[in-house]
Amino acid sequence: MKACLPSFLYPLRHVLLSTGILCFISACGINPQDVDLDLNTSLPEVKTTVFSEAIHNLGRLNAIYGRDPLYIMAKPAFDRTGTSLPTQGEIPQDISEMVKSTLNAIGGGIWYVPYDPEFMLNTAQTGYSEWGDKLLPNVVLVGGLTEFDRGLVTKEEGADVSGSAEELGVPMGLDFEDTRKSSLARITLDFNLLDFKTFTGIPFMQAVNSIQVHKGLGVDQLGFTVYGQTLGLRGNIKKIQGRHAATRLLVQLSILQIIGKYQKLPYWRLIPNAEPDPVVLDALRDEFYRLEQPDRIAKIQELLYLYGKDVEITGKLDAKTRTAISQFKQEKNLSAPDISEEIYLALFESVPLDRETLARRQRVDRLLAAYNQRLRELAFQAQAAPTAAVEPQTPPPKATHRIGQKKSQPTEPKKKSLGEVRVWLSKSAYQIGEPLEIFFEVTEPMFVRIITINSVGKMATLFPNPYQNDNFARPGKVYRIPPANAPVKLTVGAPVGTDTIYAIASVNPIPADSLPLDDQGHVITEGIEKRFAFAEEAFQILPSSASQAAVETGGDQP
Numbered sequence: 001m002k003a004c005l006p007s008f009l010y011p012l013r014h015v016l017l018s019t020g021i022l023c024f025i026s027a028c029g030i031n032p033q034d035v036d037l038d039l040n041t042s043l044p045e046v047k048t049t050v051f052s053e054a055i056h057n058l059g060r061l062n063a064i065y066g067r068d069p070l071y072i073m074a075k076p077a078f079d080r081t082g083t084s085l086p087t088q089g090e091i092p093q094d095i096s097e098m099v100k101s102t103l104n105a106i107g108g109g110i111w112y113v114p115y116d117p118e119f120m121l122n123t124a125q126t127g128y129s130e131w132g133d134k135l136l137p138n139v140v141l142v143g144g145l146t147e148f149d150r151g152l153v154t155k156e157e158g159a160d161v162s163g164s165a166e167e168l169g170v171p172m173g174l175d176f177e178d179t180r181k182s183s184l185a186r187i188t189l190d191f192n193l194l195d196f197k198t199f200t201g202i203p204f205m206q207a208v209n210s211i212q213v214h215k216g217l218g219v220d221q222l223g224f225t226v227y228g229q230t231l232g233l234r235g236n237i238k239k240i241q242g243r244h245a246a247t248r249l250l251v252q253l254s255i256l257q258i259i260g261k262y263q264k265l266p267y268w269r270l271i272p273n274a275e276p277d278p279v280v281l282d283a284l285r286d287e288f289y290r291l292e293q294p295d296r297i298a299k300i301q302e303l304l305y306l307y308g309k310d311v312e313i314t315g316k317l318d319a320k321t322r323t324a325i326s327q328f329k330q331e332k333n334l335s336a337p338d339i340s341e342e343i344y345l346a347l348f349e350s351v352p353l354d355r356e357t358l359a360r361r362q363r364v365d366r367l368l369a370a371y372n373q374r375l376r377e378l379a380f381q382a383q384a385a386p387t388a389a390v391e392p393q394t395p396p397p398k399a400t401h402r403i404g405q406k407k408s409q410p411t412e413p414k415k416k417s418l419g420e421v422r423v424w425l426s427k428s429a430y431q432i433g434e435p436l437e438i439f440f441e442v443t444e445p446m447f448v449r450i451i452t453i454n455s456v457g458k459m460a461t462l463f464p465n466p467y468q469n470d471n472f473a474r475p476g477k478v479y480r481i482p483p484a485n486a487p488v489k490l491t492v493g494a495p496v497g498t499d500t501i502y503a504i505a506s507v508n509p510i511p512a513d514s515l516p517l518d519d520q521g522h523v524i525t526e527g528i529e530k531r532f533a534f535a536e537e538a539f540q541i542l543p544s545s546a547s548q549a550a551v552e553t554g555g556d557q558p
Contacts, residue, residue: 054270059108147188303347419444429540455497
């Protein structure tokens with residue numbers, strides 16, 4: 001039997017319910033006039049990413065492997081898709097500052113060169129700029145955001161439940177809704193390297209990377225209906241993976257790749273779950289096979305020393321070297337020949353990347369300097385050796401004011417305050433068509449130009465060249481023209497006679513039109529010591545039929 005309240009008690013029931021609600025609010029201390037809001041505060045924090053440490057270690061990698069310094073300029077990088085403005089900045093329009101910060105965080109011989117023509121012009125107008133102190137970049141980094149695909153994947157899931165208990169005599173209803181939405185987008189960044197002097201792209205020096213970014217939306221609603229009164233709860237949460245933060249990751253990863261490729265470094269060791277780069281490995285293989293056997297041994301000895309084996313750099317497969325290679329093969333479970341591509345690449349990827357190895361780099365540089373000194377001594381001994389087959393031809397007399405004059409009395413070279421440059425060849429005579437290698441070194445950091453003038457007065461520039469476009473030379477290193485890894489050879493050409501090689505060096509860059517040449521292309525010596533350091537080396541060019549014209553030394557092991 002259903003119990004019912006008399007009709008005259010219904011108003012009393014509403015009064016009691018309202019009174020109860022007010023008492024509850026008062027008990028909870030809820031007063032609209034006492035409203036307050038706590039503001040969350042946070043301190044500034046250093047921006048770090050999963051690649052921040054890798055960027056820093058790239059500089060250490062460059063120093064450990066003894067790579068030459070790299071001066072890199074970055075042109076402004078923008079959103080090339082045109083979607084940054086229509087999407088109200090979902091992706092950044094300008095990523096130039098991200099690129100600059102990343103390049104400047106590397107160190108270890110990687111130098112960022114700003115690109116700001118307006119600033120340079122304004123500074124020049126003030127008269128405060130000393131352009132001789134400015135360093136030119138080796139390469140230019142160009143690129144930008146090339147893809148932004150917003151709606152790659154869109155998903156929506158939901159549940160909706162509603163019902164009423166009025167049929168059971170209970171004046172109550174329920175409404176529940178749960179909605180989940182998610183979407184996936186992709187951002188792609190392209191970078192390329194250009195040679196600064198020729199403004200041409202460098203083959204294989206590019207990086208194309210993509211990152212997927214997610215967006216999620218969740219909505220929950222719950223509603224009650226009691227005696228016609230509706231009470232409800234609603235929850236809404238939206239999560240978006242930062243597009244700008246994802247772009248910074250793309251910039252850092254791409255710079256790791258492109259600089260690692262150009263400097264021939266195992267940069268993939270700095271990136272989690274990365275595979276070896278075939279571009280770097282192919283360049284190393286090509287370099288290894290272009291080396292003569294003594295230089296291959298010396299290169300392996302250098303890597304063994306960095307790996308932690310106390311070997312000497314002799315260019316010979318001595319007992320210490322054999323023992324060290326045998327131990328390394330056991331540690332890496334290798335069975336390749338001692339002087340082989342497999343051993344070379346395995347050593348290259350196994351050099352430790354800690355501070356101790358960085359210290360070993362300094363010691364191994366001294367060993368390499370001693371090894372190169374022995375090579376120089378052998379080269380000078382070969383030049384002093386008499387040629388047995390052919391009498392050297394007497395070069396035609398030249399004016400007294402030009403370099404290249406046959407001196408009646410040999411004189412000791414003067415030591416110049418700006419430094420000295422030395423140039424030599426491996427032989428004193430060559431046949432037409434025979435490959436030619438030129439070596440030089442400096443005692444101070446200097447810019448170097450090397451030219452040759454043949455027996456009929458024709459001049460040609462040998463250095464810098466397309467494979468050695470950086471003519472800033474540093475002491476303690478022997479430079480070779482062409483480089484050991486160049487895909488071309490420098491061959492001796494006609495006519496028969498005496499050719500002369502001139503090395504001209506200065507602490508300031510030497511434009512081609514600033515060379516000390518007269519109208520006929522001969523080098524002028526008057527006052528040259530005030531501006532340049534210079535050296536010369538003459539050699540005989542013989543007919544190709546003279547098979548025994550020169551003294552060979554290239555096959556000798558130091």
